[in-house]
Amino acid sequence: xxxxxxxxxxxxxxWLAANAPKDxxxxxxxDVFVAGQRDWFKKLVAAGYAIPHWPAAWPGGGRSLAExxxxxxxxxRADAPRLLLSFVSTYHAFATLHECGNDEQKARYxxxxxxxxxWCQGFSEPGAGSDLAAVKCKAELKxxxxxxxxxxxxxxxxxxxxxCLLLVRTSSEGAKQAGLTYLLMDMKAPGVTVRPIHQIQGDxxxxxxxxxxxxVPVSERVGAEGAxxxxxxxxxxxxxxxxxxxxxxxxxxxxxxLTRAISDTGRANxxxxxxxLGRLSAQVDAVCALADQFLDNRMNGIEQVGDASIVKxxxxxxxxxxxxxxxxxGGMDAQxxxxxxxGDLNTGNWMADYMNSFAWTIAGGSEEVxxxxxxxxxxxxxxxxxxxxx
Amino acid sequence: MDGMNMDRSELKDSARKAFGEAGLAPDKxxxxxxxxxxxxxxxxxxxxxxxxxxxxxxxxxxxxxxxRALVPGSAIAQMLVIEALAATGQNDLLERAMAGEVMTTxxxxxxxxxxxxxxxxxxxxxxxxxxVASSTHRVTWDETRRLFDATAGEQTLLASGADAAALxxxxxxxxxxxxAADSLGGAEAALTMTIEYLKTRRQFDRPLAxxxxxxxxxxxxxxxxxxxxxxxxxxxxxxxxxxxxxxxxAHCTTAYARIAEETIQLHGGIGLTQEYPCHLFLKRAFLxxxxxxxxxxxxxxxxxxxxxxxx
Numbered sequence: 001x002x003x004x005x006x007x008x009x010x011x012x013x014x015w016l017a018a019n020a021p022k023d024x025x026x027x028x029x030x031d032v033f034v035a036g037q038r039d040w041f042k043k044l045v046a047a048g049y050a051i052p053h054w055p056a057a058w059p060g061g062g063r064s065l066a067e068x069x070x071x072x073x074x075x076x077r078a079d080a081p082r083l084l085l086s087f088v089s090t091y092h093a094f095a096t097l098h099e100c101g102n103d104e105q106k107a108r109y110x111x112x113x114x115x116x117x118x119w120c121q122g123f124s125e126p127g128a129g130s131d132l133a134a135v136k137c138k139a140e141l142k143x144x145x146x147x148x149x150x151x152x153x154x155x156x157x158x159x160x161x162x163x164c165l166l167l168v169r170t171s172s173e174g175a176k177q178a179g180l181t182y183l184l185m186d187m188k189a190p191g192v193t194v195r196p197i198h199q200i201q202g203d204x205x206x207x208x209x210x211x212x213x214x215x216v217p218v219s220e221r222v223g224a225e226g227a228x229x230x231x232x233x234x235x236x237x238x239x240x241x242x243x244x245x246x247x248x249x250x251x252x253x254x255x256x257x258l259t260r261a262i263s264d265t266g267r268a269n270x271x272x273x274x275x276x277l278g279r280l281s282a283q284v285d286a287v288c289a290l291a292d293q294f295l296d297n298r299m300n301g302i303e304q305v306g307d308a309s310i311v312k313x314x315x316x317x318x319x320x321x322x323x324x325x326x327x328x329x330g331g332m333d334a335q336x337x338x339x340x341x342x343g344d345l346n347t348g349n350w351m352a353d354y355m356n357s358f359a360w361t362i363a364g365g366s367e368e369v370x371x372x373x374x375x376x377x378x379x380x381x382x383x384x385x386x387x388x389x390x
Numbered sequence: 391m392d393g394m395n396m397d398r399s400e401l402k403d404s405a406r407k408a409f410g411e412a413g414l415a416p417d418k419x420x421x422x423x424x425x426x427x428x429x430x431x432x433x434x435x436x437x438x439x440x441x442x443x444x445x446x447x448x449x450x451x452x453x454x455x456x457x458r459a460l461v462p463g464s465a466i467a468q469m470l471v472i473e474a475l476a477a478t479g480q481n482d483l484l485e486r487a488m489a490g491e492v493m494t495t496x497x498x499x500x501x502x503x504x505x506x507x508x509x510x511x512x513x514x515x516x517x518x519x520x521x522v523a524s525s526t527h528r529v530t531w532d533e534t535r536r537l538f539d540a541t542a543g544e545q546t547l548l549a550s551g552a553d554a555a556a557l558x559x560x561x562x563x564x565x566x567x568x569x570a571a572d573s574l575g576g577a578e579a580a581l582t583m584t585i586e587y588l589k590t591r592r593q594f595d596r597p598l599a600x601x602x603x604x605x606x607x608x609x610x611x612x613x614x615x616x617x618x619x620x621x622x623x624x625x626x627x628x629x630x631x632x633x634x635x636x637x638x639x640a641h642c643t644t645a646y647a648r649i650a651e652e653t654i655q656l657h658g659g660i661g662l663t664q665e666y667p668c669h670l671f672l673k674r675a676f677l678x679x680x681x682x683x684x685x686x687x688x689x690x691x692x693x694x695x696x697x698x699x700x701x
Contacts (some may be wrong), residue, residue, distance in 0.1 A: 061544075255696065259697050278637055281700070284620035313609075372605065375608055379585050
């Protein structure tokens with residue numbers, strides 16, 4: 001038992017007991033939920049828990065991974081709201097600027113992010129999903145601005161964002177990765193249109209972004225022209241382990257939704273149901289143990305390529321199994337439509353939870369892409385030959 | 391406890407060196423001699439009783455490696471007897487067992503009873519030790535283990551009443567944990583062998599490993615194995631309930647059976663031959679599934695435990 005870590009744990013736990021909002025699930029609309037997210041982020045910044053992974057020069061920064069883990073464990077334990085709205089800014093934008101941004105860009109944006117500026121990611125497109133390097137959104141250099149035309153898709157909460165991490169094509173010569181450039185785009189710039197995507201369960205967590213002759217100054221380019229693919233790797237490599245651990249813990253913490261539903265429907269002695277509950281419970285425990293082990297390995301510097309993919313697929317499959325079991329227990333009741341809870345994956349609104357679980361098997365690198373990474377990069381199974389043409 | 395802080399990888403390296411170099415299903419008596427020489431039978435016995443005072447985690451490492459190499463024999467039974475003898479202060483017999491004198495137990499179908507001097511008889515209200523009076527070999531599909539119908543001679547009572555119940559639960563939990571570890575060791579070896587085979591075997595002018603349909607199956611097996619292994623080491627520490635150990639055993643043996651099944655399928659025709667070792671993993675996997683209570687039983691127990699503890 002590490003005394004310093006346990007001290008931090010107590011401190012965070014006490015703070016959360018006094019400060020974590022209890023009513024966040026009651027948000028009736030996505031707008032109300034987002035307003036709550038902004039308040040919650042501000043409170044966490046003031047307490048020094050919002051950006052533990054930033055350098056020590058920032059208030060609340062300079063925390064070790066072990067300390068960050070404690071903070072996220074406690075956030076999950078307290079059933080506090082997840083940090084959804086600020087995730088892209090504090091993790092993706094931060095990592096991008098920190099690794100690849102110039103001094104001027106860091107000085108301009110990092111303080112704003114800490115003050116709650118919201119960012120979104122403009123990577124995916126209708127024709128560039130799993131095959132991200134196929135980005136077509138075009139940027140043409142005219143004087144000291146890039147003129148952007150194209151469409152972006154699946155951008156998390158873009159409708160609330162101030163800035164966008166934008167991956168664009170500046171050249172169609174050579175390898176498709178080589179023609180990409182990375183820009184920081186103002187979401188209020190003329191020519192930017194955002195349209196929320198209506199998801200199957202009624203949420204609007206993602207949006208489409210249409211870009212019509214949008215001007216982005218050259219000074220907003222991260223890295224050199226044509227270096228966008230490498231910069232995007234820095235964005236995508238930013239923390240995922242902590243999130244999966246937190247989500248695993250939240251799923252385990254909500255096992256009681258299932259056991260109560262089983263009791264309420266009079267099936268506490270149904271051997272078939274009990275078996276499936278027992279199996280699921282081991283699966284969920286295994287995911288939590290796996291996420292813990294992943295973070296331990298990262299702390300000990302022995303993380304291997306593909307490890308993150310294993311945790312992600314194990315989590316997303318368990319989440320599917322968790323919610324699918326709920327739908328089964330819920331029976332007809334689960335088929336009656338209810339209002340959804342924003343920002344929560346394990347609500348006991350079973351059909352909504354089940355439909356929401358697809359976000360985890362598809363977004364952030366689909367289950368199939370993760371399997372390719374595991375097979376090809378970790379297990380060194382050979383890639384298929386390139387060059388197929390229709 | 392030293393066991394908690396032990397360097398797992400160090401112990402793993404020495405166990406892998408001891409069992410990994412003689413090929414799969416190595417010689418039984420040579421393996422038994424190694425287990426004895428390395429002092430692994432005395433691993434979890436308290437130092438005051440002449441043991442090494444290591445924890446459950448260390449025991450898991452050894453059984454993982456025994457499973458990985460498909461080591462034949464009755465190390466599982468031996469360790470259960472040793473645990474019972476240590477817990478009940480039978481120091482003379484304990485010393486003999488730690489030195490390699492074969493002893494067995496009814497908890498895992500009297501493994502190797504024909505060479506055992508004693509049999510540990512475990513029930514909910516009594517734990518007793520007796521000489522083996524007679525034994526009949528019940529030949530199993532798994533040839534790496536030998537199960538017996540055994541009869542016992544005069545019994546010496548080691549524990550009764552509540553003490554017996556508590557010790558019986560501890561022994562059952564230990565059996566479940568050892569079977570889980572053995573299963574994941576075997577599953578790792580089978581999966582590694584399968585991946586190597588897919589890289590070597592060529593059809594349609596390319597290695598089978600290049601086909602995405604097979605890559606995805608293998609990736610899913612790898613995920614299942616890694617998740618099960620994380621759960622194993624998680625339950626290697628602390629005081630999990632018997633139901634939680636049962637859920638672990640069900641989870642790990644089910645993963646082993648699935649991986650062993652896919653090992654045969656992905657090897658194709660050669661997987662059906664005795665010439666190739668795929669069948670050895672399948673047979674041991676299925677025996678592990680059945681020993682110590684099957685997944686149907688333990689998953690139901692785990693479900694009841696969840697109903698009581700996660701409400």
